[in-house]
Amino acid sequence: MSQYKFAQFQFNSQTYRLTVNQIKHDIRPKTALLLAYLIENRHKIISKKELFLSVWHTEHVQDHTLFQVISEIRKLSKIELIRTQPNLGYQWVAVTNQLKPKVKKTYLAIAASLTFLITSSMFLMQENQMSKNxxxxxxxxxxxxxxxxxxxxxxxxxxxxxxxxxxxxxSSVETKFLLAESLFQQQNLTASELYAREILNNKNQSSYNYSMASDLMSRIYAQQGLVFDALQYAINGANALNTSHSICTIAATDERIQVLLNQIDNIQTSTLLQNKLTKNNYKSQQRDNKLANQVKPDKNYLELCEQVKKTATHNKQALCIELQKPPFLVAMNTYTHLYRTS
Known part of the structure; x- marks a missing residue:
């Protein structure tokens, strides 16, 4: 069972869909993830550490980040949903019922089965014709x-x-990444993030695959207005390319990072100096990498690069993605490699 009812809401913990009278109620992906974890573990008190590891996949999360998400859940209803247990953690206390799937009548099930068989047969016949070519x-x-x-x-x-x-x-990383991209373009950020994290959590992942997943995470967070987190993922992805010859990708990620840095400068000028230090650190790493590789792409490579880089860089819906960490963590991070080399 994954369908739950509490207060005036229904929540599906697999699709992370929250509805009121069958109308979707929008919540942020992290809020949906935390809501699902609390409801599914409602019979116990959950420590902050457990929430950090289960929802953020790291212990390095500041308390106010968790407080913000819990506050968003509490604002859903006037009744008490989450209770703070001092020195212990949090517990879901709202009256919650699991909803059983509706049982279809026999004749409807038979009709559906026949329809499925007919459709499947037609599909297979078409596929057999296609398979000849x-x-x-x-x-x-x-x-x-x-x-x-x-x-x-x-x-x-x-x-x-x-x-x-x-x-x-x-095992296809490319398929998993493009699936995450298609979900992102449909604004299904929660599902998109789950696929991207699967790639990031694979310790045997190549540096380029790590960079692609980091870039997608950056765009997910930027879509939610979390520019600091978007910058962190963008830089992590760019740093992962330091040992590669992906000159075109490095150029594209460099432009994305510059866009995010400009946004941060406009949002919070008090961290301007720290952001410039972050920028300089990234620039120096890229400069050292280029000097070490001494790669000279030919004219055809450069022309192709301009075509694909322009599409990737200037598509407003595909600029950068997210992670959920406190704003100043970006400025204080030295951004060393966060992936494992084989």
Missing amino acids: ESTLPALSAYSKGVIALEKKQYLEAEKWLKFSLNENP
Whole structure:
């Protein structure tokens, strides 16, 4: 069971959808994650440390970050939802019921089964006809369809094919990343973040894959107005490329970081000096890397780079993503490598 009812709300802890009278009630992804964890563990007191590790996946979170999310949940209703247990933690205390799935009548189930069989048969016949002209395996074929749909901005269609492809080939990082991207474009930030974190949490991940996932996380947080966190992920992703020859990607991430730095300068001038130190640290790392590699791309490479970099850099919906950490942590962080090299 994943459907719960409390106060005037219904909440699905798998899709993180909160509704009132079947109308969606918007909450931030982190708020949804914390809400799900509290409800599913409502029979016990949960310590701050457990919440940090379960929701933020790290202990290095300042208390006020947790207080803010808990406050957002408490504001949902006038009744007491969360009780603070001094020196122990928090507990979900609202009366909550698990909702059982509705049982369909037999004749409806039979009709649905027949419809499914007919549709499936037609689909398989079409696929058999298509297979005469296709030599790829299902995972790759579905992946190709997902990429084409994503390129056409048909994000729901892309999600369908990429989920199928990932089911066939669960180890495909590229499929997982593009699925996260399609969810991000549909504003399903919670699900998008979960896939991105799966990539980041893989300690054997390549530096480029780590950078892609960090960039997506940066855009997720920027979408929520959490510019400091967006900057942190953007820099982490850029630093991961220091040992690679991905010159075009480095240039794109550099421009994204500059955009975020400019936003922070406008938002909070009191941290301007600290942000410049962060910027200089990143710049020096990139400069040292370029000198060490001495890579001289040819003209064709540069032309292709300009085409893809322009799309990536200037798409307002794809500038940067997020992490949930306190603002000043960005300025104090030295941004050494946060990934493991093989």
